[in-house]
Amino acid sequence: MNHIFSVETTQHSQMIDMTSQLNQWIQDEGVREGILIVTSLHTTAGITVNENADPDVKTDMLRRFDELYPWEHTEDRHMEGNTAAHMKTSTVGHSQTIIIQNGELVLGTWQGVYFCEFDGPRKRKVQVKVIEG
């Protein structure tokens, strides 16, 4: 089964916790065992699993990604000027696969599933699919 979530980002770089709505969808669909594929349909926004407790981790991560991949780069040729966002997307990944057990996502105590906006604010699409088994 498939579903598309709409995500409206409000900042240029932003990590949005989707864990609750993903678990809710799994429960609504009655899935008990399987895997969930969570996919960003964009090349300047990805998906990652990381810290769900201290919001400073997100702040630090987005700032460190900016340092690693500076927005302005004299040698970049891509006319849109957002090569840094493409780099970040391939670094965290456009998609993540999460195990489902007993009707919910298998995540560690501190893990959440994040949509990572790297060139916002924009209206984005996240496609999810369950393989049961």
Place this chain on the structure above:
Amino acid sequence: MNHIFSVETTQHSQMIDMTSQLNQWIQDEGVREGILIVTSLHTTAGITVNENADPDVKTDMLRRFDELYPWEHTEDRHMEGNTAAHMKTSTVGHSQTIIIQNGELVLGTWQGVYFCEFDGPRKRKVQVKVIEG
């Protein structure tokens, strides 16, 4: 179902769009719904999903990866001298999972599936597998 694609790279660093041949294979196999796992069988070449339109994005990405992971590094101990290629492979990932719906890969307008050569030119192998469901 499984298949191995041969990829012959022509440059030291290169991103090769495999989207068309992956979609063709899915169609040939008659797959309608499921997921596709696309795996590089190498430790100095990976798989990523990124921009399929402006070729400058690939140029920029490969150059920025070179800046991040310089080929020469006085402290590297690996005798083959290609530690940078190993780093890039773990950064983009050796494998990606793509959703299949209505007989084709679910990708955003600007997304393509790329084989990423980081220590070419070489003859490479990409294994793909479908899980239907």
Place this chain on the structure above:
Amino acid sequence: MNHIFSVETTQHSQMIDMTSQLNQWIQDEGVREGILIVTSLHTTAGITVNENADPDVKTDMLRRFDELYPWEHTEDRHMEGNTAAHMKTSTVGHSQTIIIQNGELVLGTWQGVYFCEFDGPRKRKVQVKVIEG
């Protein structure tokens, strides 16, 4: 089918080859065809597939990750002080998917599956799941 492996790391940064025990588990469970999802249940430890031969590759990779993501950073706000470990985890990924064929993991000659400790030593959990097909 699901299983949780316990991994006890002994160093601050460490890559531990899990390939043998993963193959053993697949064999014990009698799995012939499918995929294996290997997931770190932590936000400061990930999973990657990389070189299984020369141990210097691991040494180089961990050192280069330290250079890319220095432990101390004056602008980090996260009180635990381990933002670098969170960055590394999102860079390599918290989880990898491996194809299973003829009762074993499909890996290239030089590929191994690694648990990546980025803030050890600690006792860690790795959850694995098979989807047959």
